[in-house]
Amino acid sequence: MSLFKKSDEKKPESGAGRDRISTALRALPGENAISIIGPGMQVVGDVLTDGTVRVEGRVEGTLRAGNAVVLGRDGEIVGDIIAQSAVIGGRVTGSITAEGHLELQGTCTVDGVIRTRAEHLQLQEGARFNGQIQMLDADSPVKALPAEGQRNHHS
Numbered sequence: 001m002s003l004f005k006k007s008d009e010k011k012p013e014s015g016a017g018r019d020r021i022s023t024a025l026r027a028l029p030g031e032n033a034i035s036i037i038g039p040g041m042q043v044v045g046d047v048l049t050d051g052t053v054r055v056e057g058r059v060e061g062t063l064r065a066g067n068a069v070v071l072g073r074d075g076e077i078v079g080d081i082i083a084q085s086a087v088i089g090g091r092v093t094g095s096i097t098a099e100g101h102l103e104l105q106g107t108c109t110v111d112g113v114i115r116t117r118a119e120h121l122q123l124q125e126g127a128r129f130n131g132q133i134q135m136l137d138a139d140s141p142v143k144a145l146p147a148e149g150q151r152n153h154h155s
Contacts (some may be wrong), residue, residue: 039074046079055090073107104129 033051037043041057050066055075063069065083075090085100088108095113096102102116106126114121118135 034070037075071108073105 035049035051035053037047037053037055037057037059039056042060043058044060046061047053047059047063049064052068052070053063053065054070054072055063055077056072058076059079061079063077063079063081063083065081067083068085068087069081069083071077071081071086071088071090071092073089076093077091078093080094081088081092081096081098083098085102086096086098087101087103087105088096088110089105090108092108092110093112095115096110097114098116098120100117101120101122102114103122104110104124104127106124109128110131112131113134114129114131115134115136117137121133121135123129
């Protein structure tokens with residue numbers, strides 16, 4: 001008796017069991033070069049890439065991506081995100097700076113400051129956000145906030 005027959009083969013369902021990456025990110029160059037911090041993986045320290053990084057685990061530190069950051073629903077970042085574009089589905093404790101598209105999905109929780117252009121921010125129903133949003137004009141440069149240790153603290 002054969003367990004596998006050609007007629008029993010099924011084509012994998014596209015997108016089954018995975019978070020969808022926003023259509024805005026699909027158009028970005030270098031989409032095929034994605035770094036992944038997988039489930040159960042923890043990175044302590046800063047992460048820097050010219051491309052795209054997908055986080056399904058946990059990052060404690062600054063995450064800088066020249067292209068995009070995709071944070072899965074079970075992912076967590078404790079630190080700052082600085083990217084061209086970002087899709088946030090998990091938990092962020094820190095600032096998010098995005099020059100282009102920024103999408104806060106209905107499964108996310110963000111505690112911190114968001115800096116982006118008003119026309120590029122997409123907030124889905126169910127997203128939780130505690131903090132401050134700095135919506136910038138088209139003429140204003142989008143600059144990352146200084147690191148926590150470099151911020152001016154007033155007593």
